[in-house]
Amino acid sequence: MSTGRRFALLIATGRYDNQALRQLRSPVRDAHGLAEVLEDPRIGDFEVGRVVDGRHHEVTRAIERFFLDRRRDDVLLLHLSCHGVKNDNGELHFATTDTDHRLLASTSVPAAFLHTQMRQCRARSIVLLLDCCYSGAFLPGSKGDTVVHLRDELAGHGRAVLTATNRTEYAWEGDRLDELEPQPSRFTGAVIKGLRSGEADRDGDGVIGVHELYDYVYDELQAAQVVQRPQMWAELEHRVVIARSVRGQRQEQEQEKEKGHGQEGEQKRGQGQGHEPVTPVVPVTPPPPVPSPGDGFSELVLIAELLSGLPCMEDVRSRAEFAMVLGEELSRRVDLRGVRLREDVATMARAAVRQKGGVRALLWTVELFEGGGVAAGLERRLGRGGNVVSAPAVPTASAPAVPAVPDPGPAGEADSGPALRSGSPRRSRKVTLFLRLTGELSTLSCMADPQGREQFASLLGEQLDRPVDLRGTRLRDDVVVIVRAALNAPYGDRVLAGVVRLFEGARAAAAVERLLDEPS
Template sequence: MSAGRYALLVATGRYENEDLGRLRSPARDAEELADVLRDPRIGGFEVTTVLDGRHHEVTRAIERFFLDRRRDDLLLLHLSCHGLKNNNGELHFAAGDTDRRLLASTSVPALFVHQQMRACRARSIVLLLDCCYSGAFLAGGKGDTTVHVGDELAGHGRAVLTATNRTEYAWEGERITELSPEPSRFTGSLVKGLRTGEADRDRDGLIGVHELYDYVYEELRDSGAGQRPQMWAEVEHRVVVARSVRQALPHAPGNEAPAPAPPPRPAPAPAGPPPTLAALLPLTEALAGLPCMEDAPGRQQFATALGQFLARRIDLRGVRQREDVVAIVRTALRQEGGEIALLSTVELFEGAAAAAEVRHRLPP
């Protein structure tokens, strides 16, 4: 039997308990996301939706969704609802009948979702969480926002994208108020990236889960939203969420992907890589070995100090070390005098000997 692509969308916007305000986004989120996931040109998923379900309906749907799957199946679970924490800081997903005083018996615990994912035979599972405090699903209970591979979710072929970190709210449009339905910022960006194909960053015609995260992160950052999506992933192979509808289109001007090669014609051979490219790799390797680059807070402090030298802000995702280091080095190399500023920052954090070692790595 061939592998299948299955999606379960759980959207809860109406609540019996008056303490839980009505949400305008979940129903629209489910509708829009289901459209692009079902589209045979894009997702090609078999989609099931649970709208405003009670807690026993949601838990049963989730357990059934992960049951009796084949190893080569791709499963995608999307939760759009209120995210609530109990007194121990544990995350719960609100259902239609949730009483926030009785979370253990009337909500969907994040632990339950963890357990169903761990028990599932499918090698590729993508979880999308659009709720407040959704980053708490990733954290190991230590109160930080860093994604740890050794957390409860650790396993084979799992990827989790969350709308926020452990402490942030997930925004609906411009306000968290009940108005006319519109997608949340997180799910709205997901849908846009899939529907337009803009999430296909390398223009190979396929949208992988890492590309989708990068697209959503940059969309929310550029929009000024006060939330930072998080990601955790451990997969043996590339997990393709969708095809790109832009595959057959010509590359747009200014797109970062390389344009199709023109017909051969006489041209001078390039003398070699530009100076910035020649320095990017050795500087990245040198900085990645510094103690100040070992954790996300250290990399952020380094980027802040370097940004003051360069008179510009350096935004880091704080998820993958090498990605942050590349962003730091690339920003420095694009600025006049950036290499000197980078070396000065290294000396500030690690001393003159470390700065000399980094300087030694630079190409002539």
């Protein structure tokens, strides 16, 4: 769990004065159920605030206060369960009890207001859960398309946005809407279930990250054959943990309980025979079987698990860039759908495993995006030739799931030089140069902040006569984009050295030029 503080705000609006907005019965129950799991110190350990059936000025005040005076390492979670209404210009507003659909600007919570509060907040781990009935298409006189463009209106750096749907369709409240007892909505109900049971801990590491929670909710709604298709957009600096897994805690408690009963029984038997208490012998569980080198599916499963824990896999754009570079090394396209983390990772792992030398190309790509230490740790998990050597073929109840985050190796190795040296086949000239330039540029002072990298990329793009678009989220990701753009353009390597000279001086440029002139 994060070392920062953890705060949650739940906005639930089910009662509406305006007859054009249908009454909702699940929001209040959703807020109570979600608050229980988020407040539970064994699970979410959040400090939770609630606004139930509030008027627009009460909700906006609560939201502004929620994002005020936060620290960078705080984790903030905002849950909105209400109607989402589009105005005639297609702009999204969140309805409150007193919302008048003819006066949205003055009687609702504009998405633009929420975006501003999140942008001004210092916290860099903000999770937004939207369980909204986007009813704009059903209001008299409404105009525009049927899609709510949530990414454009609410996504941004340091945020993850999870929503029940992004179309103007009702978010299902339950199987039978005529029941007197309100049910949790499908989306929030799945969130509560995944956190309360611990089932959302997909990799079995004892905590539930935001991507794991989305994967779980998506699968739950698909299994229920609900029309809703949850959406997610994330631009996070690191893995954001929503909760601890109570499933792992229960297993530990049961093991301790069984161990205690065993010791007590041994002591009673020893005392009954007039002997001193006998120290029990705890049986040693044999290690899980090591898959054979030819077990291709085991290799695929492990590679996918390890990739899932890499920071460069946390959002869609990073995965797309990783897949593009990997595809160049494999000399074939690796096309991702960009919807679900697990699906994209499985696609990349499959592309690598199916091609001779593909796992090696995958490790080189990891080194580009994450550094030599992480790549070396991943290689140790796979074995020198890319074969599984340290994990069960498929996680089972008796064999814990493979940890998602690769072992970074000994202290200090995360920032070490090129990995994968021992026993590795000779790299191509381009791969070697790519790795060396990425490492060199990552140390430049002009790359230390997103604004500096953006200026560097802008000038480089002008000289290459092609745009060099950066995300500005992670240093390594941005440097990979810069180096790739230079190496894929005619004389781009020399242009790169010239831009380095402008930003860092002759000594830094000379170091880059030496790399360009060195034999591989």
